[in-house]
Amino acid sequence: MNLKTNFTPGPSQLYFTVEDHVRTAFREGIPSISHRSKQYEAIYKKAVDGLRSLLGLPSNYHVLFTGSANEIWERIVQNLVEEKSLHFVNGSFSKRFFEIAQLLNKKPEKIEVAMGLGFDSSVVVPAGIELLGVTHNETSSGVSLPLEFIYNLRKQHPDTLIAVDAVSSLPFPDFDYTKVDSVFFSVQKGFGLPAGLGVWLINDRCIAKAEQLLSKGISIGSFHSIPSLYSHAIKNQNPETPNVLGIYLLAQVVDDMVRRGITAIRKETEYKAAILYQALESHGAIKPFVKDKTFRSQTVIVADCGEQTESITKLLQQNGMQPGDGYGSFKKTQLRFANFPTHSKEQYELLVDTLAASRG
């Protein structure tokens, strides 16, 4: 089988060290160790310590594991919202977060703009909102919200919890974690790992809120409620038998990224994004979908290809590259390109050169 460079934004290409780590895992019997053993606790701790170091997490932050980011949407609503959350909706994933709050019989509100757009910093948050759901990087449209937009929400609403969906942006963004309360991602995007694991970062305010709901007699779920997850996390354990291999691989890849240096990873990401946006701007027939540069994602770059979508896809495939389809109704007119730490400068340069060659 001829394996192409995979630019789909999730699951994306594996981080280049993953296969070696899998081999080591099997050699050491990791996939069948007990999740209550000291050996497992050491793996759990390595993953958590690595993430703390890579992302610069403050000590009042805790790292929890779930099965997916979908599950984290649900757990956030269950554990942190008694009645009202407000969601900034500008694409399919931010909308899904809002819908999950509806399905859990809460009374969520939303501020919605069209796909491809961001939000104005003058947005007005109504009274009585307990949690703001912010999608840092909308994977469906390639819109990323500036960090200052998020921090400004904190300044305006210091008592409201802020949960940030960073599924397709971390480890790129350099969040000031003191200005939000929860950040989450899944491992099959920027971390380049096999899917099947969600990572949920929460601060002490989230624990307090979950306990407050519980004390009111509100169900906050069972094995994956914040109190259950947290009481196991401080022992480097999970409530259930977890995806042990997934957590092992996360620990190893995060360690690789720490050694490579987060600053280098961020700089490379910016370089790759810059040359691709430049190529799209100067192409003529195709162009960036997101018009306002303030909102252009560095990690998921969406190209409006119109009638050339099919021919450009073929050209890229002929050159060993697999672009991601446009999302939903944009499937036949857009292409999406993940710009994750595993995508090398060389791969991006080949992508850009190939796009340039497609000019009329």
Next chain:
Amino acid sequence: MNLKTNFTPGPSQLYFTVEDHVRTAFREGIPSISHRSKQYEAIYKKAVDGLRSLLGLPSNYHVLFTGSANEIWERIVQNLVEEKSLHFVNGSFSKRFFEIAQLLNKKPEKIEVAMGLGFDSSVVVPAGIELLGVTHNETSSGVSLPLEFIYNLRKQHPDTLIAVDAVSSLPFPDFDYTKVDSVFFSVQKGFGLPAGLGVWLINDRCIAKAEQLLSKGISIGSFHSIPSLYSHAIKNQNPETPNVLGIYLLAQVVDDMVRRGITAIRKETEYKAAILYQALESHGAIKPFVKDKTFRSQTVIVADCGEQTESITKLLQQNGMQPGDGYGSFKKTQLRFANFPTHSKEQYELLVDTLAASRG
């Protein structure tokens, strides 16, 4: 690292073909394929078709995937119980199922006996129970409920849903699926796969019940509600980005088991259980924990080792075998032995011979 034969009842030893399948998966790029691709749908279908064939599932049964069996406990309660479930509690896992119903603010009842015991067929189920939670194989104590006990519940209460926890018994038991409504397991036990995947079998009555709760305005969860899981399952998809590698490996191992033949697997399981129980009966210093032969599990065999627990553990380890610890308060006086399809006759014969050599 010296890898021992792992008899702990979960995660247990990997099925002997798993490592080869992982190698193939990486060669074919499976860990990074899109979960919305035709290639993934084919993998999903292979896993489901294989399970239908291996277990003999009727056509009104559906196969759903979650992150763990813990999650299935929660989803069963959310989707199938408006108010009252009844749980047969005889150990830590059956108790946990009951507790999860409490945490979800339902009003569960329980019929409880001590660890090591089963239930009398004359048990009386109170009125108004919507779902019976039955743990076919209590992993903590090595008690297995006879299939006739379960079928008798159906005969007595034809309108009540029956959910069977077969986490540590499948694929061994030859269930008559027409006499229950839901059966579930996780892949790291009898199927010998890396942990991180729960498999939830439901029939059409479960779908109807979930829809009935939903029509009453009761929240049945979000992405992993039965309607959401089922509407994706019929397209060979999952609502979220799933554990693609886990589902691929399940498909492969189930295929291996189908080719080996479920009858052969069941006969071997019975043979291995018979020789181990025989060795425990005739040992003198150690004995089976479950006294009543009617309730002795064929797949998780628990030995009462008293003061010899440590010395027998050491002896087994010296001979390349790792027994499972006793559960909870029995940690220092019992040993547990998984008897899963991956454990060979030869491994069981060595286990039995080594135990015989430990006789005073």
